[in-house]
Structures are given as structure tokens and as C-alpha cells.
Amino acid sequence: MTELAIIGGSGFTNLEELEIVRREVIHTPFGEPSAPLTHGIFNGLNVVFLPRHGTAHTIPPHKVNYRANMWALRHIGIERIIGVAAVGSIRGDMVPGAIVIPDQIIDYTYGRHNTFFENDLTHVTHIDFTNPYDEMLRLALYNAAETAGIEVIAGGTYGATQGPRLETSAEINRMERDGCDLVGMTGMPETALSRELEMGYACCAVVANWGAGRGTGPITMEEIDLHLSAGMEKTRKLLSTLSGIL
């Protein structure tokens, strides 16, 4: 039985330490997932890995088929997911390179297929989303961080924007007033869809840059790549330790 799914984001398109057992192509009623599912053993745990932006990182955030990805994971019996995500920082202590385990979300995305509950319904369904992330998985991530000696920031509000462009400084200021600490483009509808399918989901957010207007100049891809590679290194260690204790 596969015990954990890891969805990789920007800077995390493969899980090198995974001892690959097989790749599985799944066609879903909602279209094709971002990539075949890679099954393997990760620090003793049966894990499946899915790169959100495709194997060659070619699918932008607003084009990801979130429903196909989530449906495919549920179809193979997944009950727990860690979504790794690159984010910009709005809060001063969440410096580039930091890892944050958010506990809340505000959704600013639009025009994405954001539910499984819209066609051929026998009744209208509203999922509870008061606490969008799975508390047990979040706690497991803190425990893993402590065991591995990796600093993570516990809690924070993830603002999900539409992209693919980055934000204006006024948008970042508005998001801060709304209560956002982080900004990213993929947290929604991924998190809500996993709840609709009754899979527990936690986010491991890696700060790639200061949000627009919070750094010293324009946001560059070089800056993002630099911080992502440092942050993703820590993330790999964190997820390996997590796999060892789950």
C-alpha cells in the first residue's frame, strides 16, 4: 500500500532519493495528470511522487490539471499528501530559503476548475474547509523537522494567486492587510480538491523570494532559483525524515 504522496513544485521536479519501483500512467475523467505517478520507497516508506508542473517543468500554475492530479492520487488509494510549493514571502521573518508549514489559505485564483462537485449531482455538497490543512500531517512535519534539526516556521497564511505573472507591490500590500504571510500560485484549488476527496493534505512551503516590493529590486528568476535550491535541499531531508517516522 502506498502510504504517502508527495507533490513536487518548482525546484522539486524529481525525488532523487526515491528508490523507484514503477511508473504508472493514469487517465482520469478530468483529463491527464501532470505526469505518470512514480511509485517507490523513500526512507522505508511506500511513496508516490507527482511533479505538479510536469516532468520537464512545462505546465504553468494556472494550467495544472489539479482535478486530474487529485483524482489520480485518490484512485490509487492515497490518503495523505504533502504538497511542496515555492512561495514568495510577505512576512519579515519568513526569509528566502526558509521553510514554512502554513495553517491557513486565502484563495485569490479564478477561472480554475476548483471542485469535483458540480455535475451529475444528486445533492449539493459543501465541504468543511475551516482548517484547510491536515493537522496530524502538519504535526508530523514539525516532529520530522525537530528530529532532523531543520528549522521550520509553524503556521502562516498562504495567499494563492492566479499567476503566472508575479504580483504588484500594491497587491502584496493588500494581501498583507488581508492577513497573508506567503504568496504562491498553486495552493488552490489543490488543497480544497484533496479535502473533497477526503485526502489529508499539508503544505511544505519553501520561500524563494521576497514578495513584490519587499526586496531590494525586481524579482529575478536567478534569485528564485538560488533560494529554491537551498530550500529544496532542506525539504528533501525533511521529507526523508518524515517518511522514516510515518
Ligand code: HPA
Ligand atoms: N508570488 C507568487 N508565487 C510565487 C512567488 C511570488 O512572489 N514566488 C514563488 N512563487
